[in-house]
Amino acid sequence: MFKYHCLNPISAVGMNKLDENYVKTENADEADVILVRSAKMHEMEFGKNLKAIARAGAGVNNIPLDKCAEEGIVVFNTPGANANGVKELVIAGMLLAARDVVGGIQWVQEFEEDGDIAKLAEKKKKAFAGTELSGKKLGVIGLGAIGVLVANVATHLGMEVYGYDPYVSVDSAWRLSRSIHHATTVDEIYKECDYITIHVPALDSTKGMIDKNAISLMKEGVVILNFARDVLVNQEDIVDALVAGKVHRYVTDFPTKEIVGVKGAIVIPHLGASTEESEDNCAQMAVAEIRDFLENGNITHSVNYPDCNVGTKADGDRITILHRNVPNMIGQFTTLLAQENQNIALMTNKSKKEYAYTVIDVDGSVSDEVVSKLESITDVLGVRVIK
Numbered sequence: 001m002f003k004y005h006c007l008n009p010i011s012a013v014g015m016n017k018l019d020e021n022y023v024k025t026e027n028a029d030e031a032d033v034i035l036v037r038s039a040k041m042h043e044m045e046f047g048k049n050l051k052a053i054a055r056a057g058a059g060v061n062n063i064p065l066d067k068c069a070e071e072g073i074v075v076f077n078t079p080g081a082n083a084n085g086v087k088e089l090v091i092a093g094m095l096l097a098a099r100d101v102v103g104g105i106q107w108v109q110e111f112e113e114d115g116d117i118a119k120l121a122e123k124k125k126k127a128f129a130g131t132e133l134s135g136k137k138l139g140v141i142g143l144g145a146i147g148v149l150v151a152n153v154a155t156h157l158g159m160e161v162y163g164y165d166p167y168v169s170v171d172s173a174w175r176l177s178r179s180i181h182h183a184t185t186v187d188e189i190y191k192e193c194d195y196i197t198i199h200v201p202a203l204d205s206t207k208g209m210i211d212k213n214a215i216s217l218m219k220e221g222v223v224i225l226n227f228a229r230d231v232l233v234n235q236e237d238i239v240d241a242l243v244a245g246k247v248h249r250y251v252t253d254f255p256t257k258e259i260v261g262v263k264g265a266i267v268i269p270h271l272g273a274s275t276e277e278s279e280d281n282c283a284q285m286a287v288a289e290i291r292d293f294l295e296n297g298n299i300t301h302s303v304n305y306p307d308c309n310v311g312t313k314a315d316g317d318r319i320t321i322l323h324r325n326v327p328n329m330i331g332q333f334t335t336l337l338a339q340e341n342q343n344i345a346l347m348t349n350k351s352k353k354e355y356a357y358t359v360i361d362v363d364g365s366v367s368d369e370v371v372s373k374l375e376s377i378t379d380v381l382g383v384r385v386i387k
């Protein structure tokens with residue numbers, strides 16, 4: 001029996017895939033697994049039973065990944081599961097920036113009842129007119145799940161698309177339309193493009209990347225779209241650029257006290273992934289990941305431990321060990337199991353940066369004493385036996 005706790009509401013389409021072996025708890029301290037969307041977890045203390053955190057979504061900057069790794073907690077996300085939802089809103093954002101659709105709708109709503117709205121609209125409409133996307137240059141920074149979709153669809157709107165991502169994955173590169181211009185520096189995007197959209201994670205290396213220096217390289221009247229994270233854009237600098245007219249529109253999915261109410265800012269209340277489809281996709285993927293991890297020890301889409309898939313367990317016990325990626329760990333595990341007269345049927349070890357994961361299937365059953373001995377090995381961070 002596993003206990004799960006939800007820090008945000010998670011779609012029932014996913015939650016319904018948890019069977020009778022899973023029970024909900026309102027007490028995070030006793031949970032085996034926590035499901036979360038954007039709730040901030042940095043200040044949380046984690047209970048001793050916690051084995052996994054599943055982020056039903058892409059960005060994991062709300063979760064203390066290293067602290068979790070050190071406490072033997074595997075953190076998962078759901079790559080690509082909400083990318084289409086975000087892509088569609090980015091396109092809407094570009095259209096809202098191109099013409100003053102929002103201003104026009106507000107004007108109609110505020111119209112006094114005794115006037116001739118049809119006649120007045122024809123006089124007034126020039127105030128809300130704009131430009132078309134077709135023929136404009138779009139720069140996409142970050143060609144992951146979302147960036148690739150945005151880049152490809154923009155080509156169908158007649159835009160000339162520039163893409164920049166020095167770490168692009170092979171999968172993303174395969175998915176990218178051949179007509180996308182490969183920018184080798186981010187400055188090329190800043191200098192050439194009429195619309196610039198960012199789709200990178202919030203990391204130390206990306207925070208504040210759109211600042212006054214970056215903006216100074218951009219075209220007069222550029223449109224910047226940020227559906228990734230507020231911290232990627234220096235809030236003071238973007239406000240100054242909007243006030244000065246250098247940036248025509250800043251479309252963001254992240255309200256901050258600095259940007260709300262600034263002329264030229266189109267601020268959306270973090271709706272990128274808030275579609276039925278994205279919420280269902282994320283929840284289903286998150287639940288599948290935690291079930292496979294808790295029931296079989298397999299890791300898929302972890303952001304702090306290596307992925308590792310050894311299939312379902314055979315008749316004997318399966319030992320899973322989370323540990324630091326340092327020499328002689330496997331030697332110590334196998335020596336200990338040999339001393340305990342355990343025959344190893346299967347063994348896999350995977351590593352990712354500072355952390356590693358070893359799965360060992362034995363023919364027999366593992367005692368609590370063996371688990372304690374494994375736990376006491378230096379650099380071991382978590383041991384579990386799946387019976």
Ligand SMILES: NC(=O)C1=CN([C@@H]2O[C@H](COP(=O)(O)OP(=O)(O)OC[C@H]3O[C@@H](n4cnc5c(N)ncnc54)[C@H](O)[C@@H]3O)[C@@H](O)[C@H]2O)C=CC1
Nearest residue numbers: 058059142143144145146165167199200201227228272273
């Ligand atoms: N508004 C919303 O509701 C949503 C926002 N997001 C945000 O969007 C971000 C991107 O999401 P996905 O595309 O799904 O993630 P992803 O991980 O598939 O793609 C991120 C891409 O950024 C690239 N990258 C990293 N550093 C870079 C740099 N300095 N310059 C250029 N490229 C760089 C990576 O190589 C990768 O290809 C997430 O991290 C999250 O913060 C994601 C989903 C929903």
Ligand SMILES: O=C(O)C(=O)COP(=O)(O)O
Nearest residue numbers: 037038057058059273274
């Ligand atoms: O997946 C992401 O990174 C998002 O920003 C979506 O966040 P949400 O699940 O809507 O709170």
